[in-house]
Amino acid sequence: MAEIETIGAGTPIEADAVIIGAGPAGLFQVFELGLLGIKSHIVDTLKHPGGQCAELYPDKPIYDIPALPVCGAQELVDRLMEQIKPFGPEFHLGEEVVELKPREDGRFDLATASGTRFVAKAVVIAAGLGSFQPRRLGVEGADAFEDKQVHYRVRNASDFHGQRLVIFGGGDSALDWVIDLTGKATSIVHVHRRPEFKAAPASVARMQQLVTEGRMKYVEGIAAGIKSADSRLTGVTVKRTDGTVQDIEADHVLAFFGLHPKLGPIAEWGFELDRKAIKVDTAKFQTSVPGIFAIGDINTYPGKKKLILSGFHEAALAAFAIAEHLNPAKKVHLQYTTTSPIMQKRLGVNG
Numbered sequence: 001m002a003e004i005e006t007i008g009a010g011t012p013i014e015a016d017a018v019i020i021g022a023g024p025a026g027l028f029q030v031f032e033l034g035l036l037g038i039k040s041h042i043v044d045t046l047k048h049p050g051g052q053c054a055e056l057y058p059d060k061p062i063y064d065i066p067a068l069p070v071c072g073a074q075e076l077v078d079r080l081m082e083q084i085k086p087f088g089p090e091f092h093l094g095e096e097v098v099e100l101k102p103r104e105d106g107r108f109d110l111a112t113a114s115g116t117r118f119v120a121k122a123v124v125i126a127a128g129l130g131s132f133q134p135r136r137l138g139v140e141g142a143d144a145f146e147d148k149q150v151h152y153r154v155r156n157a158s159d160f161h162g163q164r165l166v167i168f169g170g171g172d173s174a175l176d177w178v179i180d181l182t183g184k185a186t187s188i189v190h191v192h193r194r195p196e197f198k199a200a201p202a203s204v205a206r207m208q209q210l211v212t213e214g215r216m217k218y219v220e221g222i223a224a225g226i227k228s229a230d231s232r233l234t235g236v237t238v239k240r241t242d243g244t245v246q247d248i249e250a251d252h253v254l255a256f257f258g259l260h261p262k263l264g265p266i267a268e269w270g271f272e273l274d275r276k277a278i279k280v281d282t283a284k285f286q287t288s289v290p291g292i293f294a295i296g297d298i299n300t301y302p303g304k305k306k307l308i309l310s311g312f313h314e315a316a317l318a319a320f321a322i323a324e325h326l327n328p329a330k331k332v333h334l335q336y337t338t339t340s341p342i343m344q345k346r347l348g349v350n351g
């Protein structure tokens with residue numbers, strides 16, 4: 001693995017606790033640490049908090065959150081965000097933690113792919129099923145052009161102005177970019193595998209109108225190959241749903257097939273894994289490395305159930321263990337939020 005110094009040149013952020021993953025478990029970890037007076041930094045590959053709830057099933061109802069007979073998945077995330085507000089966590093969204101290494105002074109070095117660095121006294125891995133990554137084009141040769149001429153996200157829209165584009169996908173991202181870039185790109189061919197779209201009906205109607213006006217083209221089919229010459233991508237082969245095959249010339253290919261979780265760098269951090277989950281004890285939810293804890297779907301122990309409820313419980317116990325890790329000489333007593341003046345002060349509720 002590359003040395004941490006190679007990733008980011010900036011001054012590292014010094015933190016008591018860094019939480020990797022802003023899913024429900026990571027968000028509740030902020031709360032439990034906050035009650036004990038510990039401030040968190042929380043990092044997620046996604047640009048928004050909520051993990052699986054926000055990314056995979058935001059509109060679905062959840063029925064097994066204690067005291068909430070029914071709660072929408074996005075609503076749960078919104079409620080957690082509200083609950084952790086008093087503790088002022090620092091969010092680092094759209095950033096994937098790619099390195100985690102113990103230091104000689106007992107703290108940990110962390111670095112994200114975009115160069116943010118932390119030196120943390122304790123780390124909580126709340127990484128769920130892994131870091132959400134874009135689904136790839138899945139045709140031979142596409143990897144070689146990734147981020148050069150094959151793109152799964154738009155960093156700078158003006159890069160595509162005056163270019164010939166093929167845009168894949170039937171969701172909101174694909175349709176939004178088709179509509180936005182029409183008239184700015186030299187040409188646009190939009191490719192989607194079936195007549196139904198996940199995107200908002202108004203966007204689909206707008207795209208169809210642009211096709212009718214002859215301002216862009218639409219093809220129903222899937223990517224079947226990459227065309228290249230002299231190490232440059234020159235186009236893409238599309239297999240239409242009617243079985244015919246068509247080569248489309250392009251300077252850039254954009255594909256928006258949604259995101260899926262991938263364990264990613266965590267698999268390389270040296271933890272003992274069992275079926276892609278990190279082994280922890282059930283008193284502290286600590287990994288084999290003292291000071292690094294793992295909660296939520298990413299951990300495993302006898303009887304583990306991958307439920308939001310389990311992540312909440314694990315966050316509470318991990319918080320006590322982290323408080324003791326940060327200050328071994330001080331015993332952490334259990335206090336009730338109902339009656340503890342210090343907790344109420346931290347919550348900002350005692351006037």
Ligand SMILES: Cc1cc2nc3c(=O)[nH]c(=O)nc-3n(C[C@H](O)[C@H](O)[C@H](O)COP(=O)(O)OP(=O)(O)OC[C@H]3O[C@@H](n4cnc5c(N)ncnc54)[C@H](O)[C@@H]3O)c2cc1C
Pocket residue numbers: 020021022023024025026043044045046050051052053056057061062063064095096097098126127128129130131132264265266295296297298306307308309311
């Ligand atoms: C369709 C569906 C329905 C469900 N219904 C229920 C239900 O009714 N009740 C219930 O209890 N559970 C339900 N679940 C399961 C529940 O969503 C998970 O148990 C829960 O989301 C786990 O929370 P988490 O915080 O551990 O992980 P996640 O929600 O997976 O969040 C982890 C976050 O960590 C981030 N991450 C990972 N690696 C990195 C990295 N290296 N750097 C930065 N960020 C990283 C990811 O991007 C992700 O956002 C359901 C799941 C699905 C898919």
